[in-house]
Amino acid sequence: MNLLKHVLFISFLTPAMALSQAVSIQGKITDARTNETLPGANVVIEGTTTGATSDFDGKFSILQLAPGKYNLLVSFVGYQQQVIREVEVKGEKIATLEIKLSPAVNELLTAEITASRVTHTETAVLMEMKESEQIVNGVSSMQIARSQDRSASDVAKRIPGVTIVENRFVMVRGLSERYNSVLLNGIGAPSAEADRKAFSFDLVPSGLLDRVLIYKTGAPELPGEFAGGVIKIYTKNIPDENAVSAGYSTSYRNGTTFKDFYTGEKGKYDFMGFDDGTRSLPGSFPENLNQVNDVKQVVALSKSLPNNWNTTVKPALPDQRLNILITRKFKVNDIRIGNITNLSYSNTRESTSSKNYSYNSFNLEEQKSDSIYKYEDHISTAQAKTGLIHNWSFVLSDHNRIEFRNLLNQSGTNQTTLRSGYNIEEDGNVKSYSFYYQQRTIYSGQLSGNHEMRNNRTKLDWIGGYSLSRTKEPDFRRIRTKTAGMQSSGQYYVVIAPSASELDAGRFYSDLAEDMHTVALNFEHAFKRKSGDEENLPKVRAGAYYENKERSFEARWLSYKRSMSSQFNNSLLELPVHEIFSEENINSSTGFKLEEGTNPSDAYTASNRMMAFYAGGFFPLTMKIKLSGGVRLENNHQQLGSKKYSGEVVEVDLNLLSILPSVNVSYDFSDRSLIRAAYSRTVNRPEFRELAPFSYYDFTYNYVIYGNADLKTASIDNYDLRWEFYPTTGELISAGVFYKNFSLPIERFFVPGTGSGGTRNFTFGNADKSVSSGLEVEVKKSLERMSANSILKKLSIYMNASVIHSRVQLGEQAKGQLPSRPMMGQSPYIVNAGLYYHNRETGLQVNVLYNIIGRRLYAVGTVGTPDIYEMPRNLLDLTIVKSFGKHLEARIGIQDILSQELLLKQDADESGTINLKDEVITSRNPGTYFTAGLNVKF
Numbered sequence: 059m060n061l062l063k064h065v066l067f068i069s070f071l072t073p074a075m076a077l078s079q080a081v082s083i084q085g086k087i088t089d090a091r092t093n094e095t096l097p098g099a100n101v102v103i104e105g106t107t108t109g110a111t112s113d114f115d116g117k118f119s120i121l122q123l124a125p126g127k128y129n130l131l132v133s134f135v136g137y138q139q140q141v142i143r144e145v146e147v148k149g150e151k152i153a154t155l156e157i158k159l160s161p162a163v164n165e166l167l168t169a170e171i172t173a174s175r176v177t178h179t180e181t182a183v184l185m186e187m188k189e190s191e192q193i194v195n196g197v198s199s200m201q202i203a204r205s206q207d208r209s210a211s212d213v214a215k216r217i218p219g220v221t222i223v224e225n226r227f228v229m230v231r232g233l234s235e236r237y238n239s240v241l242l243n244g245i246g247a248p249s250a251e252a253d254r255k256a257f258s259f260d261l262v263p264s265g266l267l268d269r270v271l272i273y274k275t276g277a278p279e280l281p282g283e284f285a286g287g288v289i290k291i292y293t294k295n296i297p298d299e300n301a302v303s304a305g306y307s308t309s310y311r312n313g314t315t316f317k318d319f320y321t322g323e324k325g326k327y328d329f330m331g332f333d334d335g336t337r338s339l340p341g342s343f344p345e346n347l348n349q350v351n352d353v354k355q356v357v358a359l360s361k362s363l364p365n366n367w368n369t370t371v372k373p374a375l376p377d378q379r380l381n382i383l384i385t386r387k388f389k390v391n392d393i394r395i396g397n398i399t400n401l402s403y404s405n406t407r408e409s410t411s412s413k414n415y416s417y418n419s420f421n422l423e424e425q426k427s428d429s430i431y432k433y434e435d436h437i438s439t440a441q442a443k444t445g446l447i448h449n450w451s452f453v454l455s456d457h458n459r460i461e462f463r464n465l466l467n468q469s470g471t472n473q474t475t476l477r478s479g480y481n482i483e484e485d486g487n488v489k490s491y492s493f494y495y496q497q498r499t500i501y502s503g504q505l506s507g508n509h510e511m512r513n514n515r516t517k518l519d520w521i522g523g524y525s526l527s528r529t530k531e532p533d534f535r536r537i538r539t540k541t542a543g544m545q546s547s548g549q550y551y552v553v554i555a556p557s558a559s560e561l562d563a564g565r566f567y568s569d570l571a572e573d574m575h576t577v578a579l580n581f582e583h584a585f586k587r588k589s590g591d592e593e594n595l596p597k598v599r600a601g602a603y604y605e606n607k608e609r610s611f612e613a614r615w616l617s618y619k620r621s622m623s624s625q626f627n628n629s630l631l632e633l634p635v636h637e638i639f640s641e642e643n644i645n646s647s648t649g650f651k652l653e654e655g656t657n658p659s660d661a662y663t664a665s666n667r668m669m670a671f672y673a674g675g676f677f678p679l680t681m682k683i684k685l686s687g688g689v690r691l692e693n694n695h696q697q698l699g700s701k702k703y704s705g706e707v708v709e710v711d712l713n714l715l716s717i718l719p720s721v722n723v724s725y726d727f728s729d730r731s732l733i734r735a736a737y738s739r740t741v742n743r744p745e746f747r748e749l750a751p752f753s754y755y756d757f758t759y760n761y762v763i764y765g766n767a768d769l770k771t772a773s774i775d776n777y778d779l780r781w782e783f784y785p786t787t788g789e790l791i792s793a794g795v796f797y798k799n800f801s802l803p804i805e806r807f808f809v810p811g812t813g814s815g816g817t818r819n820f821t822f823g824n825a826d827k828s829v830s831s832g833l834e835v836e837v838k839k840s841l842e843r844m845s846a847n848s849i850l851k852k853l854s855i856y857m858n859a860s861v862i863h864s865r866v867q868l869g870e871q872a873k874g875q876l877p878s879r880p881m882m883g884q885s886p887y888i889v890n891a892g893l894y895y896h897n898r899e900t901g902l903q904v905n906v907l908y909n910i911i912g913r914r915l916y917a918v919g920t921v922g923t924p925d926i927y928e929m930p931r932n933l934l935d936l937t938i939v940k941s942f943g944k945h946l947e948a949r950i951g952i953q954d955i956l957s958q959e960l961l962l963k964q965d966a967d968e969s970g971t972i973n974l975k976d977e978v979i980t981s982r983n984p985g986t987y988f989t990a991g992l993n994v995k996f
Contacts, residue, residue: 082123082147085155087116087132096134096159097185097787104129104141113787115729121843123147132157183269184790184838191676191686191722192280193734193780193794195836196271230272230286231796231832231862234883236804237285237742243292243463243504245576246281246605248525268292274796275778276720276738278672278688279580279601283741285774285798285830293465295449297385297396307949307991309377312957314409314985319374320438320474322493322535323366329405331442331470332497336364337532339567339614347616347654353646357621360644360652363565367535368636369474369491374438377406379991394453402445409438412982414479420924420966425975427966433479433488437982443469457510467500486540489550491635493535499528515584515595523576534566537635551631552638554620558655560755563639564617572609578602594684597676605668609746613660613754618650658701659708659751659764666746668694674720687721692741698749698767708767710749716741716771730785734794736778744769744804748822761818761917763806770824775799780834788854790838800828805866806882808918818923828866828881835859849895856892879915879925886912901941909933913972916962924968926979929961945995953987960984 087099095116102109103120109131110118130142137159145153183198230238240247272287273280280288309315325334340362350356380403387396412435417427445467452460477490502525509518538561541548555562579602584595618639620626627648630638643649674688698710720738727733753764780794802824809819836858842851864881880886888911895904910932917926934955940948962980963972 083120083128083130083145083153083155085118085157087112087118087134087157087159089137090158090160096137098182099132099134099137099159101157102131102133104131111787113730113784122846125149130155132159134159137161183271184784184787186269186271187790188732188782188784190273191684191724192273192275192277193722193736193778194271194273196269198269228289229883229885230289231274231798231830231834231860233286233798233830233864233881236745239281239284239288241281241288241290242465242502242525244290244506244521245502245504245523245578246525246574246607247291248500248502248527248572248574268294275722275734275736276718276740276776277686277722278674278690278720279599280690281603282670282690282692282716282718283743285740285742285776285800293447293449293463294398294400295396295461295463296451297387297398299385300387301383301385301995303383303993303995305379305381305991305993307379307989309379309406309987309989311377311408311987312985313411313983314374314407315376316373317409318371319407319409319440320369320371320436320476321440321472322369322474323364324472328440328470328472328495329442331444331468332499333470333495333530333532337366337495339363346656347652353651357644357646357651360618360650361641363652365636365639365641366493366533367491367537367639369476374407374409377404377989379404379406381993392455396451396453398447398449400445400447402443404441404443406442407438407440408984409436410982410984411436412980413978414980415978417964417966417977420968420975425967427964427977428482430483431479431481431488433477433490436476437473438475439471439473441469441471443467457514459508461504461506461508463502463504463506465500465502467498469498471496471498480544481540482544484540485543487544487548487550488538488540490538491536493533495532495534497528497530497532499526501526512583515586517580517582519580521576521578523574523578525574525576527570527572529568529570531566531568534568535564536561536566537563539635549632552633552635554618554631554650557619558615558653559617560615560655562617564615564655566613566615568611568613570609570611572607574605574607576606577604594678594681596678598673599675599688600673601671603668603670603672605666607666609664611662611664611746611750611752613752614654614656615660616652616654616656619653621646621649621651657703658705659703659753662698662700662708662746662750662752664696664698664710664746664750666694666696668692682726684724684726685721686723687719690718690720692716692718694743694771696743696749698746700750700752702751703753708751710767712744712771714743714771716773731781731783733781734779736776738776740774740776742772742774742800742804744771744822748804761820763820766822769804769822770802772800772802772804772824774801774803785839786843788838789840790836792834792836794834796830796832796834798830800825800830800866802826803828803866803881805868806918807868808923818917820918826867826869828864830862830864830881830884832860832862852895852897854894854896856890856894858888858890860888862886862888879918881915882918883914883916885914888912903937903939905937905939907935907937919964924964924966924976926962926964927972929963929972931958931960932956947993947995949989949991949993951987951989953989954984955986957983957986 087096087101088094089096097112097116099112099116100109101112101118101120108120110120112118125147127144127146130145131139132142133139138161140157140159142155142157145155147153183196187194187196228238229235269292271290273290274287276282325336327334343359343362344350347356347359350359382401384399385397387394389395414433414435416430418430420427446465448464450462454460473494475492475494477488477492480487502523504521504523506521507519510516511518538553539550540553541550553562560566580599581601582597582599584597587595625647630643630649639650644651670690670692672688672690674686676684676686678684693715694712696710696712698708700708702708718739718741720736722734722736724732724734748765748769749767750765751767753762755762775798777797778794780792783791785791804822805825806820807823809821838854838856840854845851862884863886864884865878866881868877868879889909891908893906910930913927913929915925916928919925935951935953936955937949937951942948959981960983961978963976964979965972966976
């Protein structure tokens, strides 16, 4: 809270400090043809780095110059550079200039391609935020380049009110990923997740991003299913020039690089991010092994699966990353064409030691909880990613453009877990092994058009899109060994369950396939005034959106069992894990055979068809008061087919029409300062996974989760108020509050009376209601105008902070658990801060970034089984970038300098807070990460 006080103090102090500096030269920059202002133009005193950038009205000011005559260099993308000579500064007298820039017509192709609206700079993103009718936050590719952020998930966490879950899912304003809508280049983003409807932000490399915007208030043209935010991801599309650049970096991680790294058997294409088929079930394998009555055939099929339970140990090599970018622009007849192709590849490794604990109920007399188990997991994770962006733009005329965007990402994760420790309930020491591989494929393609008519007052744009996601988990193998007692020197033997088990000598296979087709059409018309303000014309808007999503999911699991209990050779259980299931030990009498455990609930098919229509507009009530809003109609038809464990058919058919009004109002105090207020009604629909009866066991965190076909759609009323101040085009100071009221929110519920050995069971249900409220503050400020010091002038600061409070009332479903608690995953506070140093003369940049999130609810508990919280963790990163001319750039980075542990702690005494009596459930340290790289531009 002290930090927030400082942020607020700076928010109100910096405008006054900026205005207190003495102005020597000021002026306004406009287009010589159209007389439109040019925000973001650069004005520099010749031979120096002293200068200014024009603001949103094209105005600039250069401060504190000594008396004399100066030559000014004025430049803007797509315009001819202009030199204004011998501008005289006399004492306190201000030199005022009117500067008109002409388009760079002599460089036809450059002007015609690059004169398109610039979107990737900080100035451009701030302009988009200021001009937006909604409350929006964003980050530009220019700001992304300053950090070590490698993926869209790293980038998003720099935005106010955003936290990241599992390094790939985005939470906005403390609300889980289910409350976000993600648009990739204007249409719904595909999901590669079996367990949630969420876009995996780690799949998009940061270098492919043009900008990321998060809309926090509703509008008729935005999707109606959100409460946290509508996240718009834009990939790069319009090239500035013909160029080829290549980047390479290598990384060292404490505790991983050159240390022992454990892996199961690998496929020959693992390095490219996909399995070569060796992990798949043989093509001749039956649909269900239990339907095979011939014992000899069952044994033969059991032998057909590879004996791939062995573990290899090798030193972990440094991480490798490679990026190649090719941009081209040319002209065919009168059509101007631009192309961006970007290929990225990474091969990384992370090895962590994770301590996992489970406890019995809190003992009031002893003021502690007795242990159930204590495990130490050595987790080795290798990941390969290949990404491709291939985008085209076709400028048919000044008012008509066609764009074709393609994004393909392939990733493969190979994770080996070695677990050791003891389990008191089972009275034995434990050694367990897990071999996991996941392959994910995402493709998203869009063909879009933008058309302007009637002197640009009528605009029509359309998008047709197709996306697919494929996720495979082939041959997820888990096996346990334990001793007969707690003696550390005891003989370990393999645990073989009497019937099929996912945990004991189990093999799990799953496939998810999802295809999505999308069409969007948007129309806008501005009404011309007879006289007066031509920049704030009344506008009407209308549009339609169609999305059809089809998903199929199938899981199979088998495990080894004793072929005949009476003849079984028990000495086999003492063999090493990599020998026990060798071919000679699989037979119909003394050895093992496979048994299928797959049940009817392990597969489902689902579809979601959504048709939306909207109408609204923008209405400037006065020169200062602006109103926008309208209504959106969404008809959503969701279907799912599956079966329960008993074989009973499960059919979900939800067809719901939602009427979603929204209104945004702004009041301009001045050209640089305004206040916004907004209201919107939105919804949150059940996800496929939440409706399906499929049950999944999580080995790492020891819990089971399954769906609920009776879920209902939740509705949310959203209220927002925010003040914004833009000192210059590259600066922002804002403060806002929000309040959200949920009806029938979908929450995760603990299922009492189930599970054993510390295992928790969860399902989904509609709570009665919940509320969420918070405060957000953001500051982006350059120190150039605040100091004459040569170092301080090159510094800029960035800071945002959020304080959030939420409460959910679970209602009658809260059996055996607290009826009221924070919403799942909600962080009570979030802080991001950055200090940037940029010396243009030497090409040196130094950036320091900081992030922390408050304690958040990780797992719901019940009476005697406490809630589990993820504890705060301070993250500090340093990046140093040095340019050598126009063609070479070197980069050094240190990530997670403080290297604090990631802790999950339980509220053992159920006091509602975490104190010294509360125990650690999980602890691990990812380790400080060092990176060095080069980028060459040709």
